[in-house]
Amino acid sequence: MEKNDALYALAALGQETRLDVFRLLVKAGNEGMTAGAIAEALEVLPNTLSTHLAGLSRSGLVKAEREGRSIHYRSNLDTMQQLVTYLLQDCCGGNPELCAPILKIVGTDASQEDGSC
Amino acid sequence: MEKNDALYALAALGQETRLDVFRLLVKAGNEGMTAGAIAEALEVLPNTLSTHLAGLSRSGLVKAEREGRSIHYRSNLDTMQQLVTYLLQDCCGGNPELCAPILKIVGTDASQEDGSC
DNA sequence: TCCATATTTCGAGAATACTCGAAATATGGA
DNA sequence: TCCATATTTCGAGTATTCTCGAAATATGGA
Numbered sequence: 001m002e003k004n005d006a007l008y009a010l011a012a013l014g015q016e017t018r019l020d021v022f023r024l025l026v027k028a029g030n031e032g033m034t035a036g037a038i039a040e041a042l043e044v045l046p047n048t049l050s051t052h053l054a055g056l057s058r059s060g061l062v063k064a065e066r067e068g069r070s071i072h073y074r075s076n077l078d079t080m081q082q083l084v085t086y087l088l089q090d091c092c093g094g095n096p097e098l099c100a101p102i103l104k105i106v107g108t109d110a111s112q113e114d115g116s117c
Numbered sequence: 118m119e120k121n122d123a124l125y126a127l128a129a130l131g132q133e134t135r136l137d138v139f140r141l142l143v144k145a146g147n148e149g150m151t152a153g154a155i156a157e158a159l160e161v162l163p164n165t166l167s168t169h170l171a172g173l174s175r176s177g178l179v180k181a182e183r184e185g186r187s188i189h190y191r192s193n194l195d196t197m198q199q200l201v202t203y204l205l206q207d208c209c210g211g212n213p214e215l216c217a218p219i220l221k222i223v224g225t226d227a228s229q230e231d232g233s234c
Numbered sequence: 235t236c237c238a239t240a241t242t243t244c245g246a247g248a249a250t251a252c253t254c255g256a257a258a259t260a261t262g263g264a
Numbered sequence: 265t266c267c268a269t270a271t272t273t274c275g276a277g278t279a280t281t282c283t284c285g286a287a288a289t290a291t292g293g294a
Contacts, residue, residue, distance in 0.1 A: 003136070007136060010130040011128075011132070012203070013127040013130030013131070014124060014127035014129075015128070015246085015282085016120075016124060017282090019120070019123065019124060019127065022204070025205075025206070026205060026207070026242080027208070027210055028210065029210050035241060038243095045282090045283080045285095046240080046241065047241080047242070047243080047286095048283055049241095050242050051242090051243090051282080051283085052282095053241095065159065066290090068291070068292070069238095069240050069241085069291050069292060070291095071240080071241065071288080077177075077205070080201075087139070087140065087143070087197065088143060088197070089143075090140075090143070091143050091144070091146070091253095125284060132251085132252085151270080153269090153270060153271080156271095163257095163270080164254075164271080164273065165252090165253055165254070166271095167271060167272050167273085168253085168273090170251080170271095170272095171272085183261085185262070185270090186260080186261050186262060186271085187269090187270060187271085188271065188272095212279090235294100236293100236294085237292105238291105238292095239292085240292105241289080241290080241291100242287105242288080242289070243288065243289085243290105244285105244286085245286090245287105246283105247274105247282105247284090248281105248282085249280105249282075249283095250280080250281070251278100251280070252278085252280085253281075254275100254278105256273105257272105257273080257275105258271105258272080258273065259270100259271080259272070260269100260270080260271080261268105261270080261293085262267105262268095262269085262270105263266100263267090263269105264265100264268100
């Protein structure tokens with residue numbers, strides 16, 4: 001992940017409605033939710049939500065897929081992992097033994113296949 | 118961690134200079150860096166940097182400590198871990214087996230003593 | 235084709251955030 | 265005490281972001 005990608009993702013999450021949306025979708029898991037269902041759950045106007053969903057989509061934190069008349073949104077935890085990895089890159093000047101506790105946070109073994117939850 | 122704490126932290130990281138500062142301090146590790154050294158490394162005016170450091174401090178992502186005439190800043194990875202934990206809370210509706218890959222990211226075993234790197 | 239549903243796009247006003255120069259505060263040493 | 269260094273605070277201008285109403289687009293069914 002490059003700096004601008006990280007910035008987009010972090011800026012996206014640093015706004016209350018978008019953070020609420022992301023967490024709602026994390027909870028919803030694989031099924032995801034339609035834009036309408038999200039708007040209703042969070043009591044946000046559909047057009048305002050649409051703007052926020054666009055931001056989250058651009059950042060890669062959520063994925064959109066049209067299903068009939070609705071559009072389903074799902075969280076994309078791959079991006080989340082890449083983000084955390086980026087944030088903790090070169091931790092302690094490349095001496096990871098100095099910060100072992102925190103490095104547990106990042107699954108650096110890359111054993112992950114599907115982060116879409 | 119509560120929502121507002123997460124919002125402060127994410128908003129703090131969602132700005133280029135502050136993201137640069139945080140990553141610089143993550144790399145610097147335990148020694149940290151003085152405000153002046155950070156300003157020089159990132160080529161930011163000291164007063165502008167000071168504003169950003171205040172934001173990062175408020176969010177708990179960095180810790181400040183006066184040492185003589187200078188003030189040393191260090192990243193605080195405890196806050197980082199709490200943040201990631203918050204973001205992925207209730208992943209997949211509380212069925213973590215559905216999203217095992219990503220849950221590796223969060224060290225839920227709480228075996229960590231010192232996250233200050 | 236026509237209509238209802240679902241979502242997005244556009245435009246504008248209000249609020250918030252960023253940056254900078256100038257001035258203030260804090261510390262240590264002569 | 266006086267001065268130099270290190271950092272922060274203040275105030276203002278500019279830029280960006282957020283929200284909303286209105287209008288546009290896309291889909292599926294009668």
